[in-house]
Amino acid sequence: MISLTGEQIAEMEKQYRISLINSLIGYRSLNLLGTTSNDGITNLCLISSTFHLGANPPLVGLVIRPEREHNDTLRNIKSTGQYTLNNVLPEWYMQAHQTSASYPSGLSEFDACGFKKQYVKDFKAPFVGNSNVRIGLELREVIDMEINGTTIVIGEIVRILTDDSLIAEDGTVDHSKAETMTAAGLDTYFLPQPVGRLAYAKPGIEPHLLKDNTRSLI
Amino acid sequence: MISLTGEQIAEMEKQYRISLINSLIGYRSLNLLGTTSNDGITNLCLISSTFHLGANPPLVGLVIRPEREHNDTLRNIKSTGQYTLNNVLPEWYMQAHQTSASYPSGLSEFDACGFKKQYVKDFKAPFVGNSNVRIGLELREVIDMEINGTTIVIGEIVRILTDDSLIAEDGTVDHSKAETMTAAGLDTYFLPQPVGRLAYAKPGIEPHLLKDNTRSLI
Known part of the structure; x- marks a missing residue:
C-alpha cells in the first residue's frame, strides 16, 4: 500500500505528477469540442473535463487550460457564444487524439485531422459529422x-x-451501442463494457438489477 | 437522425429529460465521496460529476446538487474542510449504488451499505477501505x-x-488493473476495456500507438 501526502505530491518530478494527478479520478467523459471564430476559422480539440451540472435547464461544464498563444477555443467560445461537444468513436480515435497537436493558428484541426464539419440551422459552431452523439451549447457563464x-x-x-x-425509451443515450469511448489519464483510450443497470435505490430494499437488464442495458 | 432544439428539450417530460441530459456527455468518473461531521457521523455518497482542474497544485472539482434536508455531504465538507474520493469496483458496485438511497440523517451509509471506514494520520475524512484508489482532499473553493x-x-x-x-512507471494509475468502474446516465455501470495508448501528438506526424502498447496499456 502506498500512502502519499500533499508534500510528497508537491516534490514529485513534474511529468510524473501530471500523469498521476490526471489519472486519479478514473475514467473521464471524452468529446471533441468544436468552435469557430467570427471569421469562420473552425477549431477542434479533445476535451476530457466535461461534467454534468444539471438537467433543468440542461447545463454542462468544462475546464479550459490557461490561454496560450494558439488556444483559440476559449476565444471562439467567448466571441461567438456557441460550441459543440461530439463523442469519440473507435474507428477514428487516433485522429481525435491528433487534434491535441499544436497546429498553427489559421489551420483548422477539422482539416488537419480529417474531420467532417456539420452545420445546423441558426447555429454557428461546427459539429463533427463523424460522431453519432453531438451536442450544441450556448455559453452561459465563464468562471476564471x-x-x-x-x-x-x-x-x-x-x-x-x-x-x-x-x-432508449426512457431517454437515456445508449453509449454502448453508439460505441462512445472514454479516456483515463493523458493518452489511454477505452471502450466500456456494460456490467449492469440498477433499480432506483431505496432504504431497506436490497440493490438489484432492473428487470429488463438481460434484454438491454439501457 | 434526430435534431432537437432547446425549445424541444424544454418541453420534454421531466424524467425523460433528466435521463437524456444526464447521459449525453458520455461516460463519467465514478467515485464514492466520503465525509464526516464534526460530531463524527460519517457520510458516503456516489458521485459522477468529478472533473480534473489541474495538476499543479493538484486540484479536482465536483458538483453537489442543491442542499436538501438530508444532504449532509456539503455541510460536512464545509465544516471539516476535508473529504475523500474512492473508486468503485465490480465486486460491490451494487452497494455503492445503494448509497444514493435517502437514508435518515444520523445513519451512516458506510454502515447501512456495508463499507469499511479507513482513516489515516492527521486526516479527518473517512476513506473507503474496499476501494483500491483513494484520494483525500482539502477544500479550497466553493462556487455557488x-x-x-x-x-x-x-x-x-x-x-x-x-x-x-x-x-505505472510514468505515474499513471492503471484503472484497468484496478478494475475501476464508470457510469453513463443515472443507473448503468460499465467496466472499460483498453483500446490503445497513443504517443504525444505532434503536427505532421501520424498518430500512432506507443511502442510498449502491446505489453501494457499504461
Missing part, C-alpha cells in the same frame, strides 16, 4: 479560476444531433 | 451556481492511498 489560471465554461444544451436508434 | 442552485466544490489532493502495483 484564480487558483490555477484555468477557466470553467458553463453552457446550456440547445441542440442534440444523434440517431433515433441510440436513444 | 446561481444558474441552477448547484455548488461546485474545488479541492486539493493532499492524500493518495493505493497499491504500488496500480501505479
Whole structure:
C-alpha cells in the first residue's frame, strides 16, 4: 500500500505528477469540442473535463487550460457564444487524439485531422459529422479560476444531433451501442463494457438489477 | 437522425429529460465521496460529476446538487474542510449504488451499505477501505451556481492511498488493473476495456500507438 501526502505530491518530478494527478479520478467523459471564430476559422480539440451540472435547464461544464498563444477555443467560445461537444468513436480515435497537436493558428484541426464539419440551422459552431452523439451549447457563464489560471465554461444544451436508434425509451443515450469511448489519464483510450443497470435505490430494499437488464442495458 | 432544439428539450417530460441530459456527455468518473461531521457521523455518497482542474497544485472539482434536508455531504465538507474520493469496483458496485438511497440523517451509509471506514494520520475524512484508489482532499473553493442552485466544490489532493502495483512507471494509475468502474446516465455501470495508448501528438506526424502498447496499456 502506498500512502502519499500533499508534500510528497508537491516534490514529485513534474511529468510524473501530471500523469498521476490526471489519472486519479478514473475514467473521464471524452468529446471533441468544436468552435469557430467570427471569421469562420473552425477549431477542434479533445476535451476530457466535461461534467454534468444539471438537467433543468440542461447545463454542462468544462475546464479550459490557461490561454496560450494558439488556444483559440476559449476565444471562439467567448466571441461567438456557441460550441459543440461530439463523442469519440473507435474507428477514428487516433485522429481525435491528433487534434491535441499544436497546429498553427489559421489551420483548422477539422482539416488537419480529417474531420467532417456539420452545420445546423441558426447555429454557428461546427459539429463533427463523424460522431453519432453531438451536442450544441450556448455559453452561459465563464468562471476564471484564480487558483490555477484555468477557466470553467458553463453552457446550456440547445441542440442534440444523434440517431433515433441510440436513444432508449426512457431517454437515456445508449453509449454502448453508439460505441462512445472514454479516456483515463493523458493518452489511454477505452471502450466500456456494460456490467449492469440498477433499480432506483431505496432504504431497506436490497440493490438489484432492473428487470429488463438481460434484454438491454439501457 | 434526430435534431432537437432547446425549445424541444424544454418541453420534454421531466424524467425523460433528466435521463437524456444526464447521459449525453458520455461516460463519467465514478467515485464514492466520503465525509464526516464534526460530531463524527460519517457520510458516503456516489458521485459522477468529478472533473480534473489541474495538476499543479493538484486540484479536482465536483458538483453537489442543491442542499436538501438530508444532504449532509456539503455541510460536512464545509465544516471539516476535508473529504475523500474512492473508486468503485465490480465486486460491490451494487452497494455503492445503494448509497444514493435517502437514508435518515444520523445513519451512516458506510454502515447501512456495508463499507469499511479507513482513516489515516492527521486526516479527518473517512476513506473507503474496499476501494483500491483513494484520494483525500482539502477544500479550497466553493462556487455557488446561481444558474441552477448547484455548488461546485474545488479541492486539493493532499492524500493518495493505493497499491504500488496500480501505479505505472510514468505515474499513471492503471484503472484497468484496478478494475475501476464508470457510469453513463443515472443507473448503468460499465467496466472499460483498453483500446490503445497513443504517443504525444505532434503536427505532421501520424498518430500512432506507443511502442510498449502491446505489453501494457499504461
